Amino acid sequence: MTKDKAEQALVALRRILRATEINARALARRAGLTPSQLIILQVISRAENVTLGAIAREVSLTQATVTALVDRLERAGFARRRRDHEDRRRVLVKLTEAGRAALAAASDSLQERFETRFAALADWEQSMLIAALERVALLLNAEDLDAAPVLDYGAIDK
Amino acid sequence: MTKDKAEQALVALRRILRATEINARALARRAGLTPSQLIILQVISRAENVTLGAIAREVSLTQATVTALVDRLERAGFARRRRDHEDRRRVLVKLTEAGRAALAAASDSLQERFETRFAALADWEQSMLIAALERVALLLNAEDLDAAPVLDYGAIDK
DNA sequence: AAACAATCATTCGATATGCAAATGATTTCG
DNA sequence: CGAAATCATTTGCATATCGAATGATTGTTT
Numbered sequence: 001m002t003k004d005k006a007e008q009a010l011v012a013l014r015r016i017l018r019a020t021e022i023n024a025r026a027l028a029r030r031a032g033l034t035p036s037q038l039i040i041l042q043v044i045s046r047a048e049n050v051t052l053g054a055i056a057r058e059v060s061l062t063q064a065t066v067t068a069l070v071d072r073l074e075r076a077g078f079a080r081r082r083r084d085h086e087d088r089r090r091v092l093v094k095l096t097e098a099g100r101a102a103l104a105a106a107s108d109s110l111q112e113r114f115e116t117r118f119a120a121l122a123d124w125e126q127s128m129l130i131a132a133l134e135r136v137a138l139l140l141n142a143e144d145l146d147a148a149p150v151l152d153y154g155a156i157d158k
Numbered sequence: 159m160t161k162d163k164a165e166q167a168l169v170a171l172r173r174i175l176r177a178t179e180i181n182a183r184a185l186a187r188r189a190g191l192t193p194s195q196l197i198i199l200q201v202i203s204r205a206e207n208v209t210l211g212a213i214a215r216e217v218s219l220t221q222a223t224v225t226a227l228v229d230r231l232e233r234a235g236f237a238r239r240r241r242d243h244e245d246r247r248r249v250l251v252k253l254t255e256a257g258r259a260a261l262a263a264a265s266d267s268l269q270e271r272f273e274t275r276f277a278a279l280a281d282w283e284q285s286m287l288i289a290a291l292e293r294v295a296l297l298l299n300a301e302d303l304d305a306a307p308v309l310d311y312g313a314i315d316k
Numbered sequence: 317a318a319a320c321a322a323t324c325a326t327t328c329g330a331t332a333t334g335c336a337a338a339t340g341a342t343t344t345c346g
Numbered sequence: 347c348g349a350a351a352t353c354a355t356t357t358g359c360a361t362a363t364c365g366a367a368t369g370a371t372t373g374t375t376t
Binding site (some may be wrong): 034051052054063064066067068071087089090091 | 352353354355356357363
């Protein structure tokens with residue numbers, strides 16, 4: 001009797017998760033940030049001028065938590081707050097130059113390695129991998145877990 | 159010009175990471191545990207009688223951190239410590255009945271859903287997905303990031 | 317065997333994470 | 347207008363995580 005195939009798939013999946021998880025920690029460390037802070041920073045950099053609540057929803061954290069995280073990012077000089085003029089309840093967050101630099105310093109070598117190696121594959125193989133990954137995401141029902149549009153979780157975390 | 163294929167792959171990958179990450183939190187919550195505690199509990203359950211240092215290495219945390227986590231698991235009645243007789247510096251950790259029950263209560267619905275859906279696929283498709291996942295793990299160079307043998311990160315976190 | 321080095325766990329101090337509930341400010345809607 | 351909803355912050359609390367120091371034990375060297 002062969003090893004259960006679903007189990008094989010799960011093992012490979014866990015290996016992927018583990019690699020990215022460990023990478024995320026190392027990554028943040030290199031940038032002088034914590035994993036959570038790095039994630040927030042990535043969200044901010046992707047969508048300049050986001051509201052705090054939007055960030056919270058995107059990363060599935062509480063507004064209170066995001067407030068605290070942005071506090072530290074701001075104190076570290078990586079981000080800046082400013083009130084929204086349209087709706088003065090909102091607070092928009094923006095990346096500073098230092099923040100951009102920190103992100104650059106944290107350039108994701110794991111991701112780059114992946115991209116490089118991926119690019120070296122034959123075209124049909126690239127397509128196959130994409131199809132397979134999307135299939136797996138579907139099997140995990142990723143779509144009804146996150147209504148969030150762009151998500152982009154950086155590399156995990158945590 | 160078509161969207162970069164590597165980017166497509168990464169997007170799917172992030173969706174997978176995100177699904178599992180959110181799931182891990184919900185999972186732990188259901189069992190009355192924190193994500194970290196759940197991970198430790200899973201490690202313990204898989205290899206009965208592990209040393210604290212071994213746990214730390216397996217999950218890439220500090221011994222100090224693992225000590226604190228096991229403290230809480232023990233206080234909650236989910237695990238028990240006992241000294242190793244061979245080498246009295248070591249401390250072995252064992253799951254209690256309550257711990258086993260907690261793990262059962264936290265049975266991973268995401269994983270189950272995956273297994274169910276995976277099982278419904280045609281045989282060739284299963285094989286293809288496995289191959290693809292293993293390929294991706296390789297592209298991420300998972301093997302030189304973790305020397306750890308069994309790894310099995312449960313459902314990530316964190 | 318005595319001395320020294322290595323290993324293993326714990327403790328301590330410090331910072332960060334994360335939540336729920338309460339509060340304050342502003343907008344929206346009946 | 348006044349009530350309800352929305353958005354951010356604050357507060358209080360438990361946890362997570364690390365590095366460095368400490369204590370206990372084992373292994374090694376002379």
